[in-house]
Amino acid sequence: MLLRMEFKWVWFLKIAAMSVLLVLEATPTYACLEHERIALLQLKPFFNHYNKLTDWDEVKGSDCCEWVGIECNATTRRLIGLSLDYTRYWDKGWYLNASLFLPFVDLKSLYLSGNAIEDETHLRLLNLEELDLSWNLFRNNTFSFLKGLSSLKSLKMEANDLQGSLDSKGLNYLTKLKYLDLRDNRIESISDRDETHLRLLNLEELDLSFNLFRNNTFFFPNGLSSLKSLTMAGNKLKGSLDIKGLENLTNLKELDLSRNGIKSLQYYKDDATKRQQMLHLEELRLDGNLLNNSVFASLNGFPNLKSLSIRDNQLKGSLDIKDLDAFSSLRELYMGGNELKDFVIHKGCCDLKKLEVLDLSGNAFEGMLPNYLGNLTSLRELDVSHNQFSGNLTPLANLTSLRFLSLSRNHFQISFVPLVNLQNLEFLYADENKMAMEPSFHSSLPKFQLRLISVPKCITSQQLRFQLLSFLYYQYDLRYVDLSRNDFSGALPIWLLQNNTKLEYLMLRGNAFSDLSLPSAPNLNVSLVDISDNKLQGQIPSHICSTFPHLRGLFLSKNAIEGDIPPCLSDIKDLSFLDLSNNNLSGSVPKELILKDSLRILRLSNNNLSGNVIPAVFNANGWSTIYLDGNNFSGDMTNVDVSAFDFSASPMEIDLSNNKLYGKLPRWIGNLSFLQSLALSNNHFVGSIPMEFCNLNELQYLDLSQNNLSGYIPSCLNPPHIEHVHLHGNRLSGPLPLVFYNSSSLVTLDLSGNNLSGSIPEWIHRFSF
Numbered sequence: 001m002l003l004r005m006e007f008k009w010v011w012f013l014k015i016a017a018m019s020v021l022l023v024l025e026a027t028p029t030y031a032c033l034e035h036e037r038i039a040l041l042q043l044k045p046f047f048n049h050y051n052k053l054t055d056w057d058e059v060k061g062s063d064c065c066e067w068v069g070i071e072c073n074a075t076t077r078r079l080i081g082l083s084l085d086y087t088r089y090w091d092k093g094w095y096l097n098a099s100l101f102l103p104f105v106d107l108k109s110l111y112l113s114g115n116a117i118e119d120e121t122h123l124r125l126l127n128l129e130e131l132d133l134s135w136n137l138f139r140n141n142t143f144s145f146l147k148g149l150s151s152l153k154s155l156k157m158e159a160n161d162l163q164g165s166l167d168s169k170g171l172n173y174l175t176k177l178k179y180l181d182l183r184d185n186r187i188e189s190i191s192d193r194d195e196t197h198l199r200l201l202n203l204e205e206l207d208l209s210f211n212l213f214r215n216n217t218f219f220f221p222n223g224l225s226s227l228k229s230l231t232m233a234g235n236k237l238k239g240s241l242d243i244k245g246l247e248n249l250t251n252l253k254e255l256d257l258s259r260n261g262i263k264s265l266q267y268y269k270d271d272a273t274k275r276q277q278m279l280h281l282e283e284l285r286l287d288g289n290l291l292n293n294s295v296f297a298s299l300n301g302f303p304n305l306k307s308l309s310i311r312d313n314q315l316k317g318s319l320d321i322k323d324l325d326a327f328s329s330l331r332e333l334y335m336g337g338n339e340l341k342d343f344v345i346h347k348g349c350c351d352l353k354k355l356e357v358l359d360l361s362g363n364a365f366e367g368m369l370p371n372y373l374g375n376l377t378s379l380r381e382l383d384v385s386h387n388q389f390s391g392n393l394t395p396l397a398n399l400t401s402l403r404f405l406s407l408s409r410n411h412f413q414i415s416f417v418p419l420v421n422l423q424n425l426e427f428l429y430a431d432e433n434k435m436a437m438e439p440s441f442h443s444s445l446p447k448f449q450l451r452l453i454s455v456p457k458c459i460t461s462q463q464l465r466f467q468l469l470s471f472l473y474y475q476y477d478l479r480y481v482d483l484s485r486n487d488f489s490g491a492l493p494i495w496l497l498q499n500n501t502k503l504e505y506l507m508l509r510g511n512a513f514s515d516l517s518l519p520s521a522p523n524l525n526v527s528l529v530d531i532s533d534n535k536l537q538g539q540i541p542s543h544i545c546s547t548f549p550h551l552r553g554l555f556l557s558k559n560a561i562e563g564d565i566p567p568c569l570s571d572i573k574d575l576s577f578l579d580l581s582n583n584n585l586s587g588s589v590p591k592e593l594i595l596k597d598s599l600r601i602l603r604l605s606n607n608n609l610s611g612n613v614i615p616a617v618f619n620a621n622g623w624s625t626i627y628l629d630g631n632n633f634s635g636d637m638t639n640v641d642v643s644a645f646d647f648s649a650s651p652m653e654i655d656l657s658n659n660k661l662y663g664k665l666p667r668w669i670g671n672l673s674f675l676q677s678l679a680l681s682n683n684h685f686v687g688s689i690p691m692e693f694c695n696l697n698e699l700q701y702l703d704l705s706q707n708n709l710s711g712y713i714p715s716c717l718n719p720p721h722i723e724h725v726h727l728h729g730n731r732l733s734g735p736l737p738l739v740f741y742n743s744s745s746l747v748t749l750d751l752s753g754n755n756l757s758g759s760i761p762e763w764i765h766r767f768s769f
Helices: 002-026 034-046 169-173 272-276 371-375 462-472 495-499 567-571 667-671 691-695 762-766
Strands: 070-072 079-083 109-111 130-132 154-156 163-167 179-181 186-191 205-207 229-231 238-242 254-256 261-266 283-285 307-309 316-320 332-334 339-344 357-359 381-383 388-391 404-406 411-414 427-429 452-454 480-482 489-491 505-507 512-515 528-530 537-539 553-555 560-563 577-579 584-587 601-603 608-611 625-627 632-636 653-655 660-664 677-679 684-687 701-703 708-711 724-726 731-734 748-750
Parallel strands (some): 109 130, 154 179, 179 205, 229 254, 254 283, 316 339, 357 381, 381 404, 388 411, 404 427, 452 480, 489 512, 528 553, 553 577, 560 584, 625 653, 632 660, 677 701, 684 708
């Protein structure tokens, strides 16, 4: 019996061991392949000039699939995506050794934009489907380096140095290509050298915008039979454009000819067969040309046109609705930015029943909205902003499909009563109009639930203010609310936050709210709150951080807020913009707030804050703007430890003026190579201007006035983009021979109240006074 039991245990242990072994063998590895990890480390020195690849770890076993810029197949853990955009200094061009990518045999996406790569790069990646070489220095118009990319479907070569005639031969290797982006080069034409025809039979999208195509080179060879979208915006097409150059694009559906100098269009007037080839065109963009009202007649050969955009042209005077008779299939019509004044409407003509989008913004329309608009019952979007319309909104009462409505910057008497039945309305812009009384409003509650309402600078009386707030009380789906500059007063409408739990942006600046009360319940979606330029009093509520835990921007400037800055602000994970300037805040600034990694813009100007905040400021990273002027901050900046500061991401603007800082001007400021504005005026700085300030080549504004500086102004101080220089009220001495002589953008130069000597230098006579 004992022997039998021992045998069973042995058998059980063997089976268990085998099961464990099978489980271990069946469990896939979740780390990247070692030889691919090593290959990535060999790439790192070429693409780590900005230290973006710091997590590419050389320790054996490190999972490269988790590294920045890396995408792996979830099953095989092989590399399938590699993003190295803008990882190399743009100091000079270089030839990329493409063999470094050969170990990545399953690579499908490769992004190398912005790295100053030159020609002579030959890629042999048979499985690559997407390649981005934008913003490099390729000049080779033959595209011979593409020969080994037989699987490529998308190629981006925006903003390289391709010029002249583009040889199509090299592109013919890309037989599977569907998307080709060649914009922002200097290409003049596409040629067929050696009688080799372009054979991109699968190409569907081609972007040639912002090149140098002219009317006499407006030709596309055979071999683009699948092309559906062509973008030619921003070229040199001028005058009367004959579009017969498109005759080979027999399946073209979208054509963009925007931002050229086209005055009119011509096409196959006498050739019905060729004209038939263009009938399938569905979307045509002609924005930013020189077209006049006759353009509608020249487009009547496109009966299937669904979207027509002719914004920013020379349409003037009266728009005859009869001109639109040929566009019965039109869904979208954009005519903003012209000089149209009114409509000519003929009884029974052109009702455009299918029109879904109409843009009339930025014209010169006057008077009442035409009743004709009420017939466009399929409209989903209507923009009549930036005109001279007046009167009421009655013609819009039947547009029940309307989802987007912009009435901004007109002279309307805004009343919500005509809109109450627009059950699909979600976006309403009515900036800078006037509100009208709505005596029957409470008996006609709106059937819509807005996602966005923007009505700044609209209110004219206390009764109307109450009416607008009453209307909003029935909205529960708002994401964006802008009620700025309407002179609302009293307590903040916290019910907006309580009723609309999806609210993201709340803009209440420029009113007269006085009570800074907030709801206690958290609102998890609020990203930006702007209550600046009101009459808020008291302290910032201590629960503001729990109320808005995901806040990115908080603007409370120009109020009468007192007390300390809540320390909890440093705990809001994504806080990036904080403006508490022009209040009565006191005490010190929480060090944790200054050191907060996410904070990019900090404005604490003109309060009563104190303490030595400078060491913390320059131990933080990522600043773009820091304004601490007009406080009582003190300390010596000379010996501040800046070893942890990332000078490559230095602040663009620094204002520490009107404080109690002392000592010498720190030399390390000269390392802030991207600094554009530096203000240190009205402090107690002594000594000379450091020579290191000559390294501030991006500087546009410099104010060192009202200190106790002495010595010569460094003659090398010549920032090429400087506009304003204030050095008055110091003890600077010596001549002014070459300082700022090369600054052609200089607007203000104040050197008064110093001890400068010698004659006025000749270069000053270049400026007009």
